[in-house]
Amino acid sequence: MSDERSTDGFDLTRRGVIRGAAVGGLSLPLLAACGGGGSSTPEASTSGSSVPSVSAATADIPVGGGKIFADQLVVITQPVKGEFKAFSATCTHQGCPVTQVQDGQIICPCHASHYSIEDGSVLSGPAPKPLPSYPVSVTGNDVTVG
Numbered sequence: 001m002s003d004e005r006s007t008d009g010f011d012l013t014r015r016g017v018i019r020g021a022a023v024g025g026l027s028l029p030l031l032a033a034c035g036g037g038g039s040s041t042p043e044a045s046t047s048g049s050s051v052p053s054v055s056a057a058t059a060d061i062p063v064g065g066g067k068i069f070a071d072q073l074v075v076i077t078q079p080v081k082g083e084f085k086a087f088s089a090t091c092t093h094q095g096c097p098v099t100q101v102q103d104g105q106i107i108c109p110c111h112a113s114h115y116s117i118e119d120g121s122v123l124s125g126p127a128p129k130p131l132p133s134y135p136v137s138v139t140g141n142d143v144t145v146g
Helices: 014-023 027-033
Strands: 054-057 065-069 074-080 083-088 100-102 105-107 114-116 122-124 136-139 142-145
Touching (some): 054 074, 065 100, 074 142
Antiparallel strands (some): 054 142, 074 083, 100 105, 105 114, 114 122
């Protein structure tokens, strides 16, 4: 039989690959990777759980924008001059790190979720809930999270 999608009896279509993976015992990881409902990512909160510690110069946080601290998974924003906010840099959809702050939005590249720099609320995308916020303090020219 000369089927373009079949080689030596193997079905190379997406359905065939998934069917083969399921038979091979890989169905659970495949299904978990395709889940879109809830989030298994631990949420940050303003009380109780661990709050990362980040310090930056106020001049490093642009007005109407923000800066991502990838190592600490924190984004600090300055929606208006002199007002600083901090949020988790982990998308609430599937746990990808956000990578950009642009046009008043915190952006996750994985599935195009966009969050507000003012309150972390979801502006668009599949994200089910806002970014958790962290306490911020400003002393002189320094902004501190945690």
